[in-house]
Amino acid sequence: MIPMSHYLFLSSILFSISLAGIFLNRKNILIMLMSLELMFLSINFNFIIFGNYLGDLTGQIFVFFILTVIAAESAIGLAIIVVLYRNRDSINVDDIGKLKG
């Protein structure tokens, strides 16, 4: 039997790695989106772990819906990046700071 805290340990590490990934990647916004996918993966992990622990199938159902939303969101995010690249000719994060104050 593997205690739950081990699984949660894994999930936290994954989450922190993806978080660091957002800060490390200033050059390429696509890498930022990929680390976002990693973050979603760690969250799904968490849901399944807790679903298993509580004996409820709700955790897995929720992962189902999160997957749906992630798919839609990735599509839209990538479409936005494509349009951004069309207008700005660069995917450097520093170049898309036009909404600054």
Place this chain on the structure above:
Amino acid sequence: MMYFLVTTIIFAPLLGSLILLFKNDKSNLSTAIIANISIGISMILSLFLLISYLFTPTVIETFTLFKWFSSNKFTFEFALLVDSLSVVMSFIVTFISFFIHIYSIGYMEKEISFNRFFVYTNFFTFSMLLIVFSNNFLQLFIGWELVGLSSYLLIGFWYEKISAVNANLKAFIVNRIGDIGLLLGVILIFISTKSLDYNNLFISLPSLSEKNIVILNYSFEIIPLIALLLFIGAAAKSAQIPLHFWLPDSMEGPTPISALIHAATMVTAGIFMIARLSPLYDESEYVLDLILIIGASTAFFMGLVALVQNDIKRIIAYSTISQLGYMTVALGASYYSFAIYHLLTHAFFKALLFLCAGSIILKCHHEQDIMKMGGLRKIMPYTFFTYLIAGISLIGVPFTSGFYSKDLIIDIFKYNENNFIYYFLVAGVFVTALYTSKIFFKVFFGNNKLKIKENEELEHKDVILMPLIALAIPSMFIGLALFDSMLFSNYFASSTSDFNRINSFYNNHIINVFNFTMHAFTSLSFFALVIGIIVSYLIYYKETNLTKILDNKLSSIKKILENEYGFISLSNNYVPCYFKKIANILWIKSDINIIDNLIVNGIANQVKKISTRMRLIQTGYIYHYAFTMIIGLMLFLLVFFNF
């Protein structure tokens, strides 16, 4: 039946005013007809009321017209109080107003704003009747303000003249200053008796007589305080020192207005109010003494100022102030009925004086300086004759009405051992004789300096002459006619509180009217009168060396009098400049600098500065935003951690 009578008396002038305000045709004839009919109705009904009250003087009736508003603690009803005092006042107001309306048809016939004049005068009559018939302080105050408004509108009738505009502003502002006193007095009455009726005040007077009120850590007795504050309001309206200086300047208005408002009716509103509140004033000794001093000084000193004036209307204006001083002195001695009686006779002869002055001014092509006039006796016989009647009544020659009222007042002080005020008043008689005959001699005798042509026909139209004659008859005879019936047969018994005093005065000193008249020939006032006429004859008619000698010796006194004891410069220069400086400071320093720049603009500037710094937080970089979120999340975790 009396309900309809009184309501018609009050509201007929208002109706006339409204009809004139909204009528469309521009003919002078229709304006004249409507205005005069409305006042005529009021006059006839008032005459009828007066006659009926002469027979049954102790009837008091109160009619409630309608309820204006009512709240938990206070109800204001529009109500009319009809008793002997209000009836005699309404008679005075409507009678004189009627004849002045007729006179104005002729005097103002060449004016463009003929219609506007009658709108204002009808409105004025209505407001005066509102004061006279009111039974509570709120209605009195409303009428008071409306009368002040009408006076403002009428003094500045020729509003294109700067002097007229200044004069009417001055009149209104001084009226307002008095109204502060009046309003404070009314507020104190409301605080102490919880209602604004006269009746409730009189009933609760015994219980209030020893009470004090604490204002700003000073304790005042409440009844003298109320009496003093109300007197301040009356002093502003009735032109007593020190709030008198608006009246000479108010001669900028047309002459009928000076006759109506500033001789006969509006300026008597203050006297009327104090007489109406006689039980209140009987309780406050100190205030009565103050009223006495103010009245006596006004009577004498203003008469002196009239001596050095050359404008005919200003002389008569100062004469009005002086005669109001006589009435105030009578009030101060607690002989309220005598003051009202003098008010009655004074209204007639003063209005007549003003109307004669108006006729003279018309004839001399709007010249008002008497030094430039002369020799008008043969040219204007009617004016000459009526002026003579009015003049001798003003001076107080025995058998005229002015004599009966004025000498009664002087005799109060003769028999009450108040010698100082008695000599003041007698000196006032001397001065009155002096300036009245000055006008008489200068205008009607001497050389015809203005070269006025003598016409074969009547000197003026009928509409101007008829009121002169109509007012001359009461000026001559009303004093004698109403002496017994009004003063000494309980006429004012139910309205003023001096009944006992007057009866004892009558029994001790007057005995009957014939005795009184004969006794007056031996009094000091008659002596002063005769000397005054003789001196004036010598100075102004014969123009002997006496004139030049007096001019030289008394030139310094003449300067003081011409400056009106400094009141002119005080009211025109010092006080306004002082207030203007304060207003400037408040405007520039406080309003512009503090409120606009510091507070309003300052807040906007601060917001701008802060927001300029705050918006730099939005850098536009995603990782900065993510960093902020992470920091928040970490803090959240830390807070909810149990180690």
Place this chain on the structure above:
Amino acid sequence: MNAELVIFYLFSIFLIISSLYVVTSNNPIKSAIYLVFSFFFSAILWLLLGAEFLSVILILVYVGAVMVLFLFVVMMLDINLSEITGRFVKYLKEGIFVFITMATLLILFFQNQFSDTDKNILTEINIISDSNTKNLGYVLYTEYILAFEVAAVILLLGIISAITLTHRKKTNNKYQDPSIQISVKKEDRVTIIKDEDLK
């Protein structure tokens, strides 16, 4: 030391390593490939937790569709690789700081709450049958039917927005825009060259 533990530790280490590679790669295509690896390993781990259906779905949907989409976009955008390499060390400090802080907090939290020995993982959740798929289907279409429909609408939304954002209009397409039609002025349509009445 049973098979479960071995598989768990092995694949979790693989998962962590590949995710590290995702984050620190120079080449975006390499990052994408490593991300695919992460999904594979985490699918296996999900099998250990008894979510069989979901692990397969992870591979099919996530790797098969979303990552393919990612790779399409990576290859479509004409990225100059030489710009991206280098200058990585500058931000390393921030990254490590964030990583250490977050990981510490979370681990401490989880350790504190969930490390008792009776908080263990069950391996079976049975509602109507042994099969996880059947169970999921049973629960999904009865209790969560509304959420299911909403998820379908969300996918529709995704489609519509992605197409609308990137749609380029063809220039020989003749269509009318009502707002432009209404705001037309006379000068836009008629040019008067010569009018004999207006002299």
